[in-house]
Amino acid sequence: MAASPHLVVFTGSGISAESGIKTFRASDGLWENHPVEDVATPEAWQRDPQQVLDFYNQRRDQIRRAKPNAAHKALAALEQDGFSVSIITQNIDDLHERAGSRHVLHLHGEILKARSSIDERMRYPLPKGGIELGNVCDKGSQLRPDVVWFGESVPLFAEACDLVSQADFLLVVGTSLAVMPAASLLSYIDYDTPCALVDPEADMLSPPGVLAINTTAGEGVPALVNRWKQQGSLL
Ligand code: APR
Incomplete structure (x- = not known):
């Protein structure tokens, strides 16, 4: 058959x-008023993980409200x-x-999931209330959003x-x-x-x-x- x-x-x-x-291009290279390189690159994560987590926690709310x-x-x-x-x-x-x-x-990737910051194969359900500094994977490394950043x-x-x-x-x-x-x-x-x-x-x-x-x-x-x-x- x-x-x-x-x-x-x-x-x-x-x-x-x-x-x-909003599409990326409609935002003039800014996501919710943040330059992409401040929130969606491995360098941003190294520099200021709290800012990156805050950004994704906010975007998550917006996405949950969308239909x-x-x-x-x-x-x-x-x-x-x-x-x-x-x-x-x-x-x-x-x-x-x-x-x-x-x-x-x-x-x-998926904003509603979390992953280990040292091993992309280690994926986790999102902690309640979003990812916080101190939430770690089974190998003890910080959790991050399960998204592919620019340059990855x-x-x-x-x-x-x-x-x-x-x-x-x-x-x-x-x-x-x-x-x-x-x-x-x-x-x-x-x-x-x-x-x-x-x-x-x-x-x-x-x-x-x-x-x-x-x-x-x-x-x-x-x-x-x-x-x-x-x-x-x-x-
Ligand atoms: N219906 C269909 N297409 C639309 C609509 C609509 N209502 N409104 C806008 N578009 C089109 C635009 O004409 C444009 O071609 O959507 C496209 C959006 O393009 P980008 O903003 O460049 O988004 P995308 O191609 O998804 O970007 C790819 O880049 O932002 C990064 O990693 C991110 O996954 C994303 C990747």
């Missing part, structure tokens, strides 16, 4: 914009309809999961490349494709696999061979999903 065609979706901060979470939007929900509904859907997200929020998607790979390697990159290479359709949503190595994922699709980018700036961002769908995630993703549901296939 033929396996059902596999949709791989690669999302960036644009898919959460309509849930009220999945029409794009997150449409992707989850497609999976519930029996389509095979894998999501690779650059986002550290949990909006795909809260919408109901079950196969989500977080390339840049991306541990799940190989797994994400594998998924992309197995796609029958690659749908890219709400990403400027500016941050490496995530953006290079697109080069791992099979040469004849269709690929589309849904983004209000898609015509300027789409690499050659990628269909540009110049609209928001909240409009573009449900429209595609409805078409696939009506057709009963991705192609």
